[in-house]
Amino acid sequence: QKEVEQDPGPLSVPEGAIVSLNCTYSNSAFQYFMWYRQYSRKGPELLMYTYSSGNKEDGRFTAQVDKSSKYISLFIRDSQPSDSATYLCAMTNTGNQFYFGTGTSLTVIP
Amino acid sequence: NAGVTQTPKFRILKIGQSMTLQCTQDMNHNYMYWYRQDPGMGLKLIYYSVGAGITDKGEVPNGYNVSRSTTEDFPLRLELAAPSQTSVYFCASSLGVGGAKYFGPGTRLLVL
Numbered sequence: 378q379k380e381v382e383q384d385p386g387p388l389s390v391p392e393g394a395i396v397s398l399n400c401t402y403s404n405s406a407f408q409y410f411m412w413y414r415q416y417s418r419k420g421p422e423l424l425m426y427t428y429s430s431g432n433k434e435d436g437r438f439t440a441q442v443d444k445s446s447k448y449i450s451l452f453i454r455d456s457q458p459s460d461s462a463t464y465l466c467a468m469t470n471t472g473n474q475f476y477f478g479t480g481t482s483l484t485v486i487p
Numbered sequence: 488n489a490g491v492t493q494t495p496k497f498r499i500l501k502i503g504q505s506m507t508l509q510c511t512q513d514m515n516h517n518y519m520y521w522y523r524q525d526p527g528m529g530l531k532l533i534y535y536s537v538g539a540g541i542t543d544k545g546e547v548p549n550g551y552n553v554s555r556s557t558t559e560d561f562p563l564r565l566e567l568a569a570p571s572q573t574s575v576y577f578c579a580s581s582l583g584v585g586g587a588k589y590f591g592p593g594t595r596l597l598v599l
Contacts, residue, residue, distance in 0.1 A: 385527065411587055420491075420577050420590035421530075465530070467588075475588070479529040 378403050383466055383478030392487050396453040400466035400478045403447065407476075410442050412451045413465040415480065421465055425451065456485045488513050491591035493578050499597045500568040508563040508594050510578030518581045519561040520545075520588065521553065523574040530577065536561055568598045 383400045390396055398412075408429055413421035425440040427433045433440045439452040449468070453460055466478040494509045512519065521533040532545030536555040550572060552564040561580075565572060575595050579588040 409587075413590075418593075418595075420592045421588075423587050423589060426587045475532070477530045479527060 380404055380476040381466065381468060381478045384481055385479055387482040387484060389484045389486060390456055392456060392458060392485055394456050394485070396456050396460070396483060396485075398451040398453075398464050398466075398481050398483070400449050400468075401447055402449070402468055402476070404468075404470070404476075405444070405447065406470040407468040409469050410440070410449050411467040412438075412440055413467060413477075414460075415463045415465060417462075424464075456483075458485050458487050461485050490514065491578055491580055491589055493576075493591035493594050495594060496592070497595045497597075499599060500565075501599060502568060502570065504568050505564070505566045506568070506596075508565070508576055508578075508596075510561045510563065510591060511559050512561075512578075512580040512589075512591075513559065514580060514582075514589065515558060516580035516582050516589075517558065518583060518586065519555065520579045520581075521551070521561070521563045522577045522579065523547065524577060524593075525574050533563065533576075565596075570598050572596065573598045 381402045410427045412425040415421045430442045430444045437454045441450040461484045463480040463482045465480045469475040491512045517538045520535040522530040531547045534553040536542045575593050577593050578591040581588045
């Protein structure tokens with residue numbers, strides 16, 4: 378079983394839609410959870426960083442962690458064409474083992 | 488701050504050639520990493536370093552070498568390039584264990 382599972386998509390939504398991106402994981406020791414956005418031919422860019430369970434909001438982005446279900450989500454409100462990218466989840470415990478999902482490709486259609 | 492910078496942006500190598508991918512960060516991060524990204528395969532850790540003079544293998548270290556003589560620089564060396572090393576290589580840094588990683592723009596490598 379993979380440490381982190383992420384649906385690759387692709388996901389295509391109209392502009393203004395609410396987008397939900399998800400990852401599941403198997404290791405209950407994970408405590409730090411991240412979402413990265415990667416535009417085509419660019420490096421991953423950190424979007425959200427959360428510790429343990431709960432929600433974190435930053436503008437149109439909300440990260441949600443449910444440790445009991447081993448499930449994390451990223452919500453994008455009022456999606457824009459500029460949100461079109463691949464979104465990677467990542468997680469770690471306090472060690473050097475850092476696990477990435479394979480990424481979900483999102484296209485927001487004007 | 489420039490963050491994490493990588494050179495070159497793109498390179499074509501012939502089988503058996505060698506090259507060094509450069510990575511520099513100006514955030515005074517102790518931890519630095521090299522990843523490769525292949526389509527549909529996610530990011531795989533090649534090597535990492537927890538400080539100057541200290542390096543360790545990641546998930547896919549074969550065919551690569553690293554050194555860390557300064558806090559800022561973490562070059563990745565490819566010896567005897569093989570087609571399987573065709574990939575996009577990303578350098579990253581973080582402040583500490585568990586810290587968020589900041590990535591460079593990547594080096595695209597094609598081995599023919």
